Amino acid sequence: MPGEEIDRANPQALASLIPDAVLELSIKLQTLKLEDADLKGLELFRRASNYIAAAMIFLSDNAYLERDLTFDDIKPRLLGHWGTCPGLTLVYAHLNYLTRKNNLDTIYVVGPGHGAPAILASLWLEGSLERFYPQYTQNKQGLHNLITGFSTPHGFPSHINAETPGAIHEGGELGYALSVSFGAVMDNPDLIVACIVGDGEAETGPTAAAWHAAKYIDPAESGAVIPIVHVNGFKISERTIYGCMDDKEMDLDLATSFQWALDEIHKIQKAARSGKPIMKPRWPVLIMRTPKGWSGPKIVDGEYVEGSFHAHQVPLMAAKSNKDQLADLQKWLLSYKPSDLFTELGSPVDAISNIIPLENEKKLGQRAESYKKHETLNLPDWQKFGVEKGGEESCMKTIGNFLDQALVDNPKSLRIFSPDELVSNKLDAVLRHTGRNFQWDEFSHAQGGRVIEILSEHTCQGFLQGYTLTGRTGIFPSYESFLGIIHTMMVQYSKFNKMARETNWRANISSINYLETSTWTRQEHNGFSHQNPSFIGAVLNLKPDAARVYFPPDANTFLSTIAHCLRSKNYVNLMVGSKQPQPVFLSVEEADKHCQAGASVWKFASTDEGLNPDVVLVGIGSELTFEVVTAAAILRRKCPSLRVRVVNVTDLMILESATQHPHSLSDDEFASLFTPDKPIFFNYHGYSNEIRGLLFGRPNLERVSIGCYKEEGSTTTPFDMMLRNGVSRYHICEAAIKGGARVNEKVALDMVSLLAEVKHQVVKVQEYIMATGKDPEGTFDIPKFPGTVFEEGKKGSSGSGSKEDGFFVN
Structure with a gap:
C-alpha cells in the first residue's frame, strides 16, 4: 500500500509487488523444458531461414555455397532489408512449433513488410512456396530459383505482398499491422493471429490507437491476437523509443512466452464461452528484443553493423566489386553451416521438418483464411425497404433499415466499422437488433455486437481490411471530410488487392465499402473544416478495374446501390449520399433500372x-x-x-x-x-x-x-453553401x-x-x-412538375410551402 515500507529481504513481501501473470511466467521459465530435439530443430530452422534470407539478397548463383564465392555470383543490384530478418525468422520458427504442439489455427501478420526474405525463406522450408509455385520445389533447383530470382523481374519482390503465401497485410506503409490482425480474428473464434510490430512501426499514431483494439474483441465470438513488439533498436538511421528498454531473448524464453500467451488467451476464451466472462481481461503482449541484423556481419569498413542502423538494408553493398566484402559475405554465409541444414538433394533436414506442422492446412503459409475463404452474404431483398416516390426520406435512414436486416441475416460475416458517427449519420437503425461491440464498458461487455465504433479512422480501416481479407464483408461509414485520413491506407490495400487478383491461387474477396455522408453540402453548421470531398478523387485514381464511385440521388437508388456493393467482389466501393431528408424522385422499379444503367x-x-x-x-x-x-x-x-x-x-x-x-x-x-x-x-x-x-x-x-465544390463557405445556411x-x-x-x-x-x-x-x-x-440567418421560406420544397407525381409540390424539410414570390426560389 502507498506509504508502507516493504521488507526487501522478505521474498513473500517482494512477491506481493509482482502481478500474478508475471509470477506465472517466471515459474514456467524455470520449469518448462523443451526436448533437445525441439531445441535443435528450432535452432536449425532459424539458421536455415537466415542463411536463405541473406543469400536471397546477394546471390545470383552458388546458392548452397558449394564453392568459393566470386564476383560473378553476386547480383548486379543488391535489394532487400536484412536488419529485421533474423527476428522474423525467430518468430516464424516458434510459431511453427507452437502450432504443431497445440494444433492451432494460426496466421502470421508481419508489420515490417520489407522483411520479405525471412518470410519467403521460411515458406520454402515449410513447403508452402512449392504448393503455390512449382518452380520453388524443396530441392537444389527450387532453392536456386528462389535465391537467384529474389528482387529480380522474374522473382519475388523485396516486399511482402499478395503473392506471398499466408500474407493478409503488406506492411509497405507502417502502422496498420495490429488493427488488421484484430479485424482478422473477429468472428473467427478458433483463429490466433501472431502480429509482429516493429519497434519503428510502434512509434506510429495508428499503432498507438490499435493497442486498444483488444477492447473490441468479445472472446465468446472471436479469436485472439498475440502482439509481438520486435525491438531491434533502430529504424533506417536512428534509434527507436522501444530500443532503449531491457528484455530477455532466445529459444527457451520465447517458446515459454508463446505458450504462456496462448494459455492466457485460452483462459479468457474459456471463461467467456462458458458464460462467465472476465471483465476487462488482460490480453497478453510479448516484447522481443534481438540485435538489428542479428547473426550478420559485425563490422564492415570499420563501422559496427550488427546491432546498429547500418544493418537495416544491405550490410555489404560493395560485395560485387570489393574482394574484402566478398570474403566477408562468404564468411557470413558459411557461419550458418549450410551443410548441416540441407540434405544432398537440397531439401531441409528432418530436424527442421519436425517442428513444422504436419498438415498443410495448419502451416502458416497455407491457412485457408489467408487466401481462399469467402463467405457470400445472405442479403434481404432491398426493394422491400423502398419508400414512396414523391415524398421525402433520408437516404441513410432508409438504408439503415436494410442494413439492420442484413446484420440479422449474417450474424458472423457482416460488420460495420465506424468512427463515433453512426447515429450522427442517421444509421442508428442498425442498432435495433445488435449493439456496439465494446468490451471495456459494463453495459456492452460480453454482449457481442455487429458494430465497432472507435474514433480512429486508421483502426476502422485496419479492422475492415483484416475482416475482408479473411473472407467476410465490412462497411465503413464516415463523415465525408474525414475519410481522407485513410487515403494512403486505402491505396495500400488496393495495391495488395491488385496483386491478389493477378495471383491465380487467391480467391475473390468481398469489396470494401465506404459510405460517405455528412457531406460538405450539409456541413454548413460545422464549418469549413468539415467540408472536403477529396476522397472521391483518391478512389478515382485507382486502377479502373478496382474503383467504383456512386452518387445515388435518392433513398431508393441508395438501397439498390448498397445492395449491389455488398454483393460485389474485389472493388473499392465509394457511395456518397446525404443523411438529411431528400425528395424521392424514383420509384423502386425506376431506381432499379436507373442504377443498372x-x-x-x-x-x-x-x-x-x-x-x-x-x-x-x-x-x-x-x-x-x-x-x-x-x-x-x-x-x-x-x-x-x-x-x-x-x-x-x-x-x-x-x-x-x-x-x-x-x-x-x-x-x-x-x-x-x-x-x-x-x-x-x-x-x-x-x-x-x-x-x-x-x-x-x-x-x-x-x-x-x-x-x-470550390472550397467556399463556413458556418452559414444550407442554401448559402450552394450559392457560395x-x-x-x-x-x-x-x-x-x-x-x-x-x-x-x-x-x-x-x-x-x-x-x-x-x-x-x-x-x-x-x-x-x-439579415435573418436562415434560408428563404420554401427553399427546399419539392419542385412542381405538372402532369407528374410532383405536380402539387410538397413541403420540404426546411420550408413551409412552395412560393412564387420575389425570391424566385421554387
Missing part, C-alpha cells in the same frame, strides 16, 4: 420528356441533383421557350472515356444520353478536375461547363440560359434580361440570409 434522362423534369433539348443539365450528387431539378422547374416558368433535358448520373465511372473503365459508356451511348453537340452543364458534388479527367477523350468537350460554391439553382439557370442562347433564337433574344433577373435574385437571397 448508371445514368438516365429524368423525363418528368425535362421539357417534352427530354426530346430535342437546347441544353442538357446533369446532376451528380443528391443535393446537387436537387438544385438541377429545381432549376429545371424555374426555367419552365421563367424561360418557357428553352428546351431542357435533365440527366442524373449515379455511377460516376460511366463518364470515363470509352474502353477506359468497364462501366464506360460507348461514344454512341454517351451521345444518346447527352446529345452529340448540345451544351452540357454538370452540377457535380466533387472537384471539377475529376469530371474533366473522366471526360477526357470524349468528342466535343468544348460544350461542357461544370459547377462543383456556384452550384445553386440560380447558377444552373444562368448556365442553361447561356447555353440555350447558342442554339435557340428565342432564348438568345431574352438572354440579357433573364440573366439580369437571375443575378438580382442571387443578391436578394444572399441579403436575406445575411
Whole structure:
C-alpha cells in the first residue's frame, strides 16, 4: 500500500509487488523444458531461414555455397532489408512449433513488410512456396530459383505482398499491422493471429490507437491476437523509443512466452464461452528484443553493423566489386553451416521438418483464411425497404433499415466499422437488433455486437481490411471530410488487392465499402473544416478495374446501390449520399433500372420528356441533383421557350472515356444520353478536375461547363453553401440560359434580361440570409412538375410551402 515500507529481504513481501501473470511466467521459465530435439530443430530452422534470407539478397548463383564465392555470383543490384530478418525468422520458427504442439489455427501478420526474405525463406522450408509455385520445389533447383530470382523481374519482390503465401497485410506503409490482425480474428473464434510490430512501426499514431483494439474483441465470438513488439533498436538511421528498454531473448524464453500467451488467451476464451466472462481481461503482449541484423556481419569498413542502423538494408553493398566484402559475405554465409541444414538433394533436414506442422492446412503459409475463404452474404431483398416516390426520406435512414436486416441475416460475416458517427449519420437503425461491440464498458461487455465504433479512422480501416481479407464483408461509414485520413491506407490495400487478383491461387474477396455522408453540402453548421470531398478523387485514381464511385440521388437508388456493393467482389466501393431528408424522385422499379444503367434522362423534369433539348443539365450528387431539378422547374416558368433535358448520373465511372473503365459508356451511348453537340452543364458534388479527367477523350468537350465544390463557405445556411460554391439553382439557370442562347433564337433574344433577373435574385437571397440567418421560406420544397407525381409540390424539410414570390426560389 502507498506509504508502507516493504521488507526487501522478505521474498513473500517482494512477491506481493509482482502481478500474478508475471509470477506465472517466471515459474514456467524455470520449469518448462523443451526436448533437445525441439531445441535443435528450432535452432536449425532459424539458421536455415537466415542463411536463405541473406543469400536471397546477394546471390545470383552458388546458392548452397558449394564453392568459393566470386564476383560473378553476386547480383548486379543488391535489394532487400536484412536488419529485421533474423527476428522474423525467430518468430516464424516458434510459431511453427507452437502450432504443431497445440494444433492451432494460426496466421502470421508481419508489420515490417520489407522483411520479405525471412518470410519467403521460411515458406520454402515449410513447403508452402512449392504448393503455390512449382518452380520453388524443396530441392537444389527450387532453392536456386528462389535465391537467384529474389528482387529480380522474374522473382519475388523485396516486399511482402499478395503473392506471398499466408500474407493478409503488406506492411509497405507502417502502422496498420495490429488493427488488421484484430479485424482478422473477429468472428473467427478458433483463429490466433501472431502480429509482429516493429519497434519503428510502434512509434506510429495508428499503432498507438490499435493497442486498444483488444477492447473490441468479445472472446465468446472471436479469436485472439498475440502482439509481438520486435525491438531491434533502430529504424533506417536512428534509434527507436522501444530500443532503449531491457528484455530477455532466445529459444527457451520465447517458446515459454508463446505458450504462456496462448494459455492466457485460452483462459479468457474459456471463461467467456462458458458464460462467465472476465471483465476487462488482460490480453497478453510479448516484447522481443534481438540485435538489428542479428547473426550478420559485425563490422564492415570499420563501422559496427550488427546491432546498429547500418544493418537495416544491405550490410555489404560493395560485395560485387570489393574482394574484402566478398570474403566477408562468404564468411557470413558459411557461419550458418549450410551443410548441416540441407540434405544432398537440397531439401531441409528432418530436424527442421519436425517442428513444422504436419498438415498443410495448419502451416502458416497455407491457412485457408489467408487466401481462399469467402463467405457470400445472405442479403434481404432491398426493394422491400423502398419508400414512396414523391415524398421525402433520408437516404441513410432508409438504408439503415436494410442494413439492420442484413446484420440479422449474417450474424458472423457482416460488420460495420465506424468512427463515433453512426447515429450522427442517421444509421442508428442498425442498432435495433445488435449493439456496439465494446468490451471495456459494463453495459456492452460480453454482449457481442455487429458494430465497432472507435474514433480512429486508421483502426476502422485496419479492422475492415483484416475482416475482408479473411473472407467476410465490412462497411465503413464516415463523415465525408474525414475519410481522407485513410487515403494512403486505402491505396495500400488496393495495391495488395491488385496483386491478389493477378495471383491465380487467391480467391475473390468481398469489396470494401465506404459510405460517405455528412457531406460538405450539409456541413454548413460545422464549418469549413468539415467540408472536403477529396476522397472521391483518391478512389478515382485507382486502377479502373478496382474503383467504383456512386452518387445515388435518392433513398431508393441508395438501397439498390448498397445492395449491389455488398454483393460485389474485389472493388473499392465509394457511395456518397446525404443523411438529411431528400425528395424521392424514383420509384423502386425506376431506381432499379436507373442504377443498372448508371445514368438516365429524368423525363418528368425535362421539357417534352427530354426530346430535342437546347441544353442538357446533369446532376451528380443528391443535393446537387436537387438544385438541377429545381432549376429545371424555374426555367419552365421563367424561360418557357428553352428546351431542357435533365440527366442524373449515379455511377460516376460511366463518364470515363470509352474502353477506359468497364462501366464506360460507348461514344454512341454517351451521345444518346447527352446529345452529340448540345451544351452540357454538370452540377457535380466533387472537384471539377475529376469530371474533366473522366471526360477526357470524349468528342466535343468544348460544350461542357461544370459547377462543383470550390472550397467556399463556413458556418452559414444550407442554401448559402450552394450559392457560395456556384452550384445553386440560380447558377444552373444562368448556365442553361447561356447555353440555350447558342442554339435557340428565342432564348438568345431574352438572354440579357433573364440573366439580369437571375443575378438580382442571387443578391436578394444572399441579403436575406445575411439579415435573418436562415434560408428563404420554401427553399427546399419539392419542385412542381405538372402532369407528374410532383405536380402539387410538397413541403420540404426546411420550408413551409412552395412560393412564387420575389425570391424566385421554387
